[in-house]
Amino acid sequence: MARLPTTRIDRLLSSMGYGSRSEMARLARAGGITLDGADLTDVSARLPVTPDLPARLRIDGEPLDPLPGLVILLAKPLGMTCSHKEDGPLVHDLLPKRWRRRDPAISTVGRLDKQTSGLLLLTDDGALLHRIISPRQHIRKTYRARLARPLQGHEGPLFASGDLMLEGEEKPLAPAELLPLTPTEALLTITEGRYHQVRRMFAAAGNHVEALHRESLGGLTLPADMAPGTWRLLTEAEIARIFE
The missing domain is CATH 3.10.290.10 (RNA-binding S4 domain)
Incomplete structure (x- = not known):
């Protein structure tokens, strides 16, 4: 034993x-x-x-506070940042102040930019963090995008082709799935995490993202009743759903 x-x-x-x-x-x-x-x-x-x-x-x-190895599900509000490199309040400010002093530190699992809301994970488990963000895992991330102009119909095949090149990059994007909801709103599911990827994809298709919200990560979905700025700890079963 x-x-x-x-x-x-x-x-x-x-x-x-x-x-x-x-x-x-x-x-x-x-x-x-x-x-x-x-x-x-x-x-x-x-x-x-x-x-x-x-x-x-x-x-x-x-x-006692949760033991090391915690995973936090946070409903990120607009206007908050994941990094000191951006101006504005940090998402860490939503957690108990004492948690800022924990060692190992609590870090965001990837980042959402200041003008993107939705599902954000934080953890002090470095191995789990790297497993989630590893490109080899191909974890699906679904975003709801509100667009400045109506979809034209070519965006879905373009995003799914695996041939789309973002400006300034030398490697094409992995295939992504577009699900139109209205003429100016769609769900986009990607398996990569390049810089401002969703916004740049729509820009490459001749459109502009006016609002962006991450709804899910793997098999984990942000509950509809979680208000912006609120958070809770994930169970082991919920963590496992990320890799479904």
């Missing part, structure tokens, strides 16, 4: 952004850390890292 991994309590709490190890020691001495309802004063002790730990360990009376 495999042994469960263990960790020092102060090291775990520090890596989760609660404070330095010395600060955790002071908090414990003040009765601010409890395990199974009892004061835990020795934060140098090691604990098994089990899924039930957040329900058993309390910090200042509050349940």
Whole structure:
């Protein structure tokens, strides 16, 4: 039987952004850390890292934050960025402030630009992040695009051809699927993640994207009742749906 991994309590709490190890020691001495309802004063002790730990360990009376390995589903609103390279508030600002200090850090799984809304994942699991964004996985991403001008009918065959070249690139795009919804609205499903790809594809077809919203990633769809700016943790079953 495999042994469960263990960790020092102060090291775990520090890596989760609660404070330095010395600060955790002071908090414990003040009765601010409890395990199974009892004061835990020795934060140098090691604990098994089990899924039930957040329900058993309390910090200042509050349940422990989710353990490392979390995956967050966020309904990205317009006007927020995924990177300091863009001006504007970061999507990380929607999460608890303490989570900005976690190590390993919570990173976005790919990016949505400032003017794109919809499904965005964040995780501190580097291996999972790279698996999702790897071109070898061919994970489908579906966007709802509102266009400045009506579709002309040539866009679907063009996007599906596998021959479309974006300006400034030397490799054609992989085939993509276009589903018109109205004359000026369509769903576009791609399997790549090139810079501003959807916007540039419609530009290459002679149109302009006025609004863009990502609806799904793999088999995972953003729930219709998730308001912009809200988030929740994904279950293991939901994570698996990304790769369906």
